[in-house]
Amino acid sequence: MNIKQNYWKTNLKYLVVLLLVWFTVSFGFGILLVDQLNKIRFGGFKLGFWFAQQGAIYVFVILIFVYIYLMNSLDKKFKDEK
Amino acid sequence: MLLQYWIWIAVGISFSIYIAIAIISRASSTGEFYIAGKGVPSIANGMATAADWMSAASFISMAGIISFNGYDGSVYLMGWTGGYVLLALLLAPYLRKFGKFTVPDFIGDRYHSNIARSVAVFCALIVSFTYIAGQMRGVGVVFSRYLEVDINTGVFIGMLIVLFYAVLGGMKGITYTQVAQYCVLIFAFMLPAIFISLMVTGNVIPQIGFGSAGSDGIYLLDKLDGLERELGFHKYTSGKKSTLDMFFITAALMVGTAGLPHVIVRFFTVKKVSDARKSAGWALLFIAILYTTAPAVAVFSRTNLIETVSNKSYADLPEWFEKWERTGLIIYDDKNQDGLIQYVADPEVNELKVDADIMVLANPEIANLPNWVIAIMAAGALAAALSTAAGLLLVISSSVSHDLIKKIIKPDVSEKGELIAARLSAVGAVVLAAYFGINPPGFVAATVALAFGLAAASFFPAIVMGIFSKKMNKEGAVTGMLIGVLLMLFYMTKFKFGWFGGGTEKDWWFGISPEGFGTFAMMVNFAVSIIISKYTPAPDGEIQELVENIRNPDDS
Numbered sequence: 001m002n003i004k005q006n007y008w009k010t011n012l013k014y015l016v017v018l019l020l021v022w023f024t025v026s027f028g029f030g031i032l033l034v035d036q037l038n039k040i041r042f043g044g045f046k047l048g049f050w051f052a053q054q055g056a057i058y059v060f061v062i063l064i065f066v067y068i069y070l071m072n073s074l075d076k077k078f079k080d081e082k
Numbered sequence: 083m084l085l086q087y088w089i090w091i092a093v094g095i096s097f098s099i100y101i102a103i104a105i106i107s108r109a110s111s112t113g114e115f116y117i118a119g120k121g122v123p124s125i126a127n128g129m130a131t132a133a134d135w136m137s138a139a140s141f142i143s144m145a146g147i148i149s150f151n152g153y154d155g156s157v158y159l160m161g162w163t164g165g166y167v168l169l170a171l172l173l174a175p176y177l178r179k180f181g182k183f184t185v186p187d188f189i190g191d192r193y194h195s196n197i198a199r200s201v202a203v204f205c206a207l208i209v210s211f212t213y214i215a216g217q218m219r220g221v222g223v224v225f226s227r228y229l230e231v232d233i234n235t236g237v238f239i240g241m242l243i244v245l246f247y248a249v250l251g252g253m254k255g256i257t258y259t260q261v262a263q264y265c266v267l268i269f270a271f272m273l274p275a276i277f278i279s280l281m282v283t284g285n286v287i288p289q290i291g292f293g294s295a296g297s298d299g300i301y302l303l304d305k306l307d308g309l310e311r312e313l314g315f316h317k318y319t320s321g322k323k324s325t326l327d328m329f330f331i332t333a334a335l336m337v338g339t340a341g342l343p344h345v346i347v348r349f350f351t352v353k354k355v356s357d358a359r360k361s362a363g364w365a366l367l368f369i370a371i372l373y374t375t376a377p378a379v380a381v382f383s384r385t386n387l388i389e390t391v392s393n394k395s396y397a398d399l400p401e402w403f404e405k406w407e408r409t410g411l412i413i414y415d416d417k418n419q420d421g422l423i424q425y426v427a428d429p430e431v432n433e434l435k436v437d438a439d440i441m442v443l444a445n446p447e448i449a450n451l452p453n454w455v456i457a458i459m460a461a462g463a464l465a466a467a468l469s470t471a472a473g474l475l476l477v478i479s480s481s482v483s484h485d486l487i488k489k490i491i492k493p494d495v496s497e498k499g500e501l502i503a504a505r506l507s508a509v510g511a512v513v514l515a516a517y518f519g520i521n522p523p524g525f526v527a528a529t530v531a532l533a534f535g536l537a538a539a540s541f542f543p544a545i546v547m548g549i550f551s552k553k554m555n556k557e558g559a560v561t562g563m564l565i566g567v568l569l570m571l572f573y574m575t576k577f578k579f580g581w582f583g584g585g586t587e588k589d590w591w592f593g594i595s596p597e598g599f600g601t602f603a604m605m606v607n608f609a610v611s612i613i614i615s616k617y618t619p620a621p622d623g624e625i626q627e628l629v630e631n632i633r634n635p636d637d638s
Contacts, residue, residue: 008633015171022167026160026336031328034153038319044293044301049319052156053148053377054289057163057370064170064363071175072356075635 007078014070018063026056088457089228096266096461097243100468103262104247104255112500115252116183116480117350122257124357128364130260131348133267135162135369138220138467140376141267146438149380149387152310152318157328161335161534163366163373168340170362174349176549178358179632183350184477185343185541186485192548193556194625196490201563203485205540206343206477208567211518212533213344214474214511218519221467227409227443228460234520240468241516248472248479249508253351256472263465268371270462273455274446275375278382281449288378302381309388314427318384330598338534338600341542344477355635383441386448391434392425399423402447411437475515479508532574535600539566543607551615552629558615566607573599 029037030052037048045054109115122130140162148155180188186206190199218237221244225236247255279291283302295301306318316322323331339345348365349358391399396414406412413435414423425434443463446456483504488495495503540563547554575581577589577596587595594602 004630004634007635011633018167018171022164026164026332027329030156030160031325031332035320042293044295044303046303046319049153049156049303050293052153053159054374056160057374060163060167061363061367061370063167064359064366067171068356068359068363071359075356078635 003078003081007074010074011071014067014074018067021059022063025051025059030056085453085456086230088453089460092454092457092461093229093464096262096465099262100243100247100259103258104251107254107258108250109252109254109501112183112484112497112504114254115501115504116476116484117347118252118254118257120181120351120353122351122353122361124352124360125364126257126261127348127352127357127361129264129368130257131345131361131365132368133260133264133465133469134348134473135345135365135470136267136372136466137217137470138224138463139216140372141271141463141466142220142224142439142442145376145379145383146441148377149384149441150438151321152316153321154323154328155377155380156321157323157331157335159373159377161332162339163369164332164336165339165345166362166366166369168336169345169349170359170366172546172549173340173346174358174362175355176632177346177545178349178352179355179634180628181350183347183484184480185346185545186481187489188548189541189544189559190485190489192625192628193544193559194621195556195560198544198556198560198563199485199489201560202541202544203481203490205536205563205567206481206485209533209537209540210343210474210478210481211515212536213342214471214478214515215518217467217471217474218515221464221471222519224460224463224467228463237516237519240471241512241519244468244471244475245509245512248475248512249505252504253347253476256469256476257351259472260469263469264368266458266465267462267469268368270458270465271372271442272375273458274449274451275379275382277451277455278386278445278449279378282382282385288382289374292378292381302385306381306385306388309385309392313388313392313425316427318381324593326593327595327598330594330601334535334538334598334600334604337538337542337604338536341537341540341545342534343481343537343541344473346541346545347477347480348473379442379445383445383448387436387441388425390448391423393422395421396423397421400448402444405447406440406444411440471515475508475511478511479504482507482511531597532570532578532600535570535574535597535603536567538600539570539603539607543604543611547608547611549629549632552626553615553620554611555615555618555621557618558611558613561614562607562611565610566603569606570600570603573603 029048034048034052038046040047113119144158177188182188186199186202189202190196221240222233222237225231225239226233247259275288276286279285279288282296283291283294285291285294292302303319310316310318349361352358352361403412407414415433417433423434424431426432446459483500487503488500544559544563574596577585
């Protein structure tokens with residue numbers, strides 16, 4: 001029973017961290033802080049605008065693949081412990 | 083060779099491929115018809131999901147909308163991709179572990195109530211119908227534009243093709259056709275984008291290109307900001323919408339994406355729980371290719387348009403201008419009779435109206451690309467429209483045959499009977515959708531965007547709490563869903579159709595637009611469900627076990 005609870009708790013921990021990143025790059029950088037970030041530039045992009053139209057999407061893709069990796073390791077650990 | 087021949091060749095070849103695939107992978111059981119026998123590899127499922135997801139609207143209209151709205155268009159970019167993170171993390175793996183056929187299946191079993199199931203079916207049908215009516219119209223428009231038939235004939239041809247492979251192949255046939263359709267549509271979208279990026283900025287990758295400098299050494303985005311300001315438009319890289327509204331619309335689109343039944347059901351089709359996560363990852367990667375290119379296309383075409391037409395003599399314009407003028411998508415009215423085109427923000431002086439859809443469709447012509455590229459664009463646009471319509475159709479037919487007939491009305495129906503019912507309801511749904519495509523009710527365009535609000539306000543909270551809370555019970559979930567969906571319907575009909583006394587922008591609650599209101603209705607749904615579940619008995623041991631079970635990986 002304990003192994004199962006541990007599995008679920010670890011999963012929830014991953015979710016909280018990844019969703020925080022998800023929120024920060026889109027709602028944070030792309031919307032709430034966009035004006036401040038727009039003062040920073042790289043190349044032809046203003047940073048806030050870049051996050052809203054490019055950056056957030058790249059981070060989304062990376063987030064899912066990180067989650068896939070984390071959960072596959074967790075699944076394996078779970079199986080070994082049993 | 084003539085353009086029209088090229089188009090017939092491209093469309094002919096791509097359609098023969100779809101039909102061949104549908105015949106090879108036709109469904110022989112309800113399991114195959116609803117969820118492709120749970121045998122779809124995760125990359126294939128990712129591609130199919132991407133094709134299912136990206137409709138004619140994503141393919142044709144989105145870049146144009148961003149082009150005219152600049153930063154404000156970001157709501158679509160973030161909203162329609164961010165939802166996949168929610169899907170992969172909060173929904174897909176658990177729903178796959180649950181392992182049934184449909185979303186109402188989950189809600190009905192988890193809350194152990196046929197009322198919950200019926201409410202879910204009702205929500206699924208409303209959401210899917212508002213969505214598919216718009217798609218059939220899109221199919222018609224695309225057919226008529228490229229094959230030079232009238233729109234109604236276009237809807238009719240589209241209806242026959244979708245009917246053929248959705249009814250025959252079910253989910254299995256649709257999935258593999260969608261894989262082919264994804265390849266066609268992404269190739270068609272990327273090819274002109276890459277060519278134009280190369281021409282304008284010398285960079286092959288459009289995503290980098292639109293942040294680079296043009297041949298004059300000025301950064302493209304700075305130049306565009308300058309042009310927009312000069313003509314009295316809003317600066318491209320900053321927005322007109324309020325921060326709060328941006329926030330609410332983005333959230334509604336994200337959560338709505340995660341709550342759309344035709345998207346969720348895709349994750350029932352893979353072999354294992356870990357494959358459900360993987361397919362969500364692949365799906366988003368495949369979608370991101372188009373979604374990160376679209377804002378680049380938007381910038382290129384906006385700059386091109388302004389530079390080509392603004393204060394230029396009408397007589398000297400390139401050939402494509404006149405061609406699109408004939409379709410009525412570009413309208414020029416020389417108000418001051420000076421023979422020049424004044425394209426400015428002030429409606430009194432402005433002489434040019436440009437439909438957003440042109441930005442993608444006319445791109446190859448503006449960039450002077452060869453005819454075969456335009457033909458591939460045509461095949462791509464058709465692939466986008468058909469794949470989405472087919473996916474939605476399947477949800478509607480399984481809602482009727484599985485959720486209504488098998489689970490509620492006639493539980494003793496045989497497997498064969500259910501399969502026939504599934505096929506018949508698919509036929510019924512196509513005919514109804516085609517009717518709406520030919521006689522579009524005025525509200526279609528307005529409601530497609532609102533389908534997301536409806537999905538966010540109804541399904542998302544019920545599913546998430548069903549997985550993450552063992553205490554959530556049917557009383558809470560059903561009341562939450564009903565209040566959420568009714569509140570959303572009320573706000574949408576009030577401000578979009580003028581029911582309940584109507585109202586204007588000034589009357590919006592807290593300044594939230596109807597497009598963003600789904601987020602508010604979703605929060606109400608969550609709050610109501612939680613409060614009611616506190617005062618009613620927790621679900622019994624059997625349900626607790628079901629929740630425990632879906633939280634654990636495959637072989638526990």
